Amino acid sequence: MEWDTLLSTQKLIDEDPEPREFDQYPINAFEKDYSKIVSSAVFRRLQDKTQVFPLDKSDFIRTRLTHSIEVSTIARQMGIMISKNKTKYRPKDIDNSRAENIASVLLCAGLLHDLGNPPFGHFGETTIGEWFQEHLGTIKYKDVLLKDWLNKQMINDLENFEGNAQALRILSKAQHNSEINLSAAIISTLVKYPTSSISFKRDHPDIKKHKLGYYFAENAIFNKISEVVGTKNEKGEIYRHPLTHMLEAADDIAYATADLEDAFKKRLFTLDEFITYFESCLDREKAVKNTNPDYYSLLLINTLKDKRGKQHNLSQDSKVFKEWIIYIRRWLMYTAVYRFSRSYSDIMAGDYTNxxxxxxxxxxxxxILKDSMNRFVFNSSGILKLELASQTILSFLLDKFVHAALYYDYAEGEFRPTKADKKYMNIFSDNYKQDYNSAKTSDEVMDLYLRLLMVTDYISGMTDSYARMLYRELSGIE
Structure with missing residues (x-):
């Protein structure tokens, strides 16, 4: 892979040329993309979507929007660190111009990395996938089960609903709506898993195979982007974009530090409990040797203990933990950039699998930080209530709108929408209906699949508040 193509500014659709005067004060293409992103409706909706905790009345708990801004910041900073590092592993082919563009691509990709996530966080993803697993074999279209109409990849797309693939789907709609028509380099960086729903395997030794990254509907666009940026080899295999590794690391760092800080502020664990748990995860025998990861983890937890001292109270502990989180984040960024630089040749060859x-x-x-979230957060009452609410609300909405969409814009003999179906489609967002009308074909199976995706587009695009409100209105609660 080569940076000249990896940093492609080619768009999915051509844009009108700018006035010649603008050349006097130039802005690079990725900075223009950044401006489009922050002013787009799809990005702004992240402010009302759950990150980890249910939407909270306090100011300090992160939403998808604040999480995305943090990931964007971390990713950009790591992009700068790559080009400015003073080690012998510094990539020689990243000059100043490429360094600026790399940082800008990561800045944009960080903002967009959770664009496809539905309401209620990852619980929403699970709920949508499980609903289709349960119902594709029971709902009929023209007296034939949906599962018998669709091909294998279509079925797997729906039964394994994935926010990463949904993000690509949203951005691909620039063909019909130029609001968020972005450069190929940014879109390619966002595809963490360049793998279809019939090829992914969660325990595969290559990390790029762990989830699906695109749906059947976006197969052509995904391949086009891969060809434009040069991540597709002569055998047809598609690699991860090198910057995807940095984006994923930035997401992991934000999740493992910022979300843990939120959990501490919500008093889901004390500093004593955290220190005890952290130390229990270390192998004491290995931790005394300075050649093992346990040793360096021990140094970090000892730093937290030293910062805290013997005298402490809740307010002091909060300040100490926050400072330690900032400190540890820098170490994790340092570590990720080191590994990228050290494994640069393998990454650029598409051979890096971790x-x-x-x-x-x-x-x-x-x-240990990620495991701490499992230990202290995901069994808390607030999270469990969120999971149950997600299942109730999204399952209800899927029940109503999938049935309503089956015969949308279709009527033949006894197979036609009911009066109730028409009413549901009348309150369905016009934007998604327009997207469907622009994408539909003359193939009945493909159009049926697209109508089902139209429903997942609509529901996954909802904010938490809107999904709750619509559920309450349609179920007669208010």
Whole structure:
């Protein structure tokens, strides 16, 4: 892979040329993309979507929007660190111009990395996928089960609904709506998993195979973008964009530090409990040797203990923990950039199969921080209530709108929408209906699949508040 194509500014649709006068004060293409992103409706909706915790009345709990801004910041900073690092591993082919563009691409990709996530966080993803697993074999279209109409990839797309693939789907709609018509380099960086729903395997040794990254509907666009940026080899295999590794590391760092800080502020654990748990995850025997990740993790937890001292109270502990989180974030960024630089040749050849914390001094640290979220957060009452609410609300909406969409814009003999179906489609967002009308074909199976995607587009695009409100209105609660 080569940076000249990896940093392609080619768009999905051509744009009108700018006035010649603008050349006197130039802005690079990726900075223009950044401006489009922050002013787009799809990005702004992230302010009312759950990150980890249900939307909170306090100011300090992160939403998808604040999380995305943090990921964007971390990713950009790591992009700068790549080009400015003073080690012998500094990539020689990243000059100043490429360095600026790399940082800008990561800035944009960080803002967009959760664009496709539905209401209620990852619980929403799970709910949508499980609903289709349960219902594709029971709902009929023209007296034939949906599962018998669709091909294998279409079925897997729906039964394994994935926010990453949904983000690509949203951006691909620039063909019909130029609001967020972005450069190929940014879109390619966002595809964490360049794998279809019939090829992914969660325990595959290559990390790019762990989830699906695009749907059947976006197959042509995905391949086109891969060809434009040069991530597709002569055999047809598609690699991860090199900057995708940095984006994923930035997301992991934000999740493992900022979300943990939120959990502490919500008093889901004390500093004593965290320190005890962290130390229990270390292998004491290995931690005394300075050649093992346990040793470097021990140094970090000892730093927290030293900062805290013997005298403490809740307000002091909060300040100490926040400062430690900032400190540890820098170490994790340092570690990820080191691994990227050290494994640069393999990454550029498409041969690197791990995350950027693999086989580093802090591979154990990031694992303990992530496990801490499982230990202290995901069994808390607030999270469990969110999971149950997600299942109730999204399942209800899917029940109503999938049935309503089956015969949308179709009527033949006994197979036609009911009066109730028409009413549901009348309150369905016009934007998604227009997207469907622009994409539909003369193939009945493909159009049926697109109508089902039209429903997942609509529901996954909802904010938490809107999904709750619509559920309450349609169920007669208010």
């Amino acid at each position: 995350d950027l914390f693999h086989d580093t001094n802090h591979s154990k640290t990031i694992r």
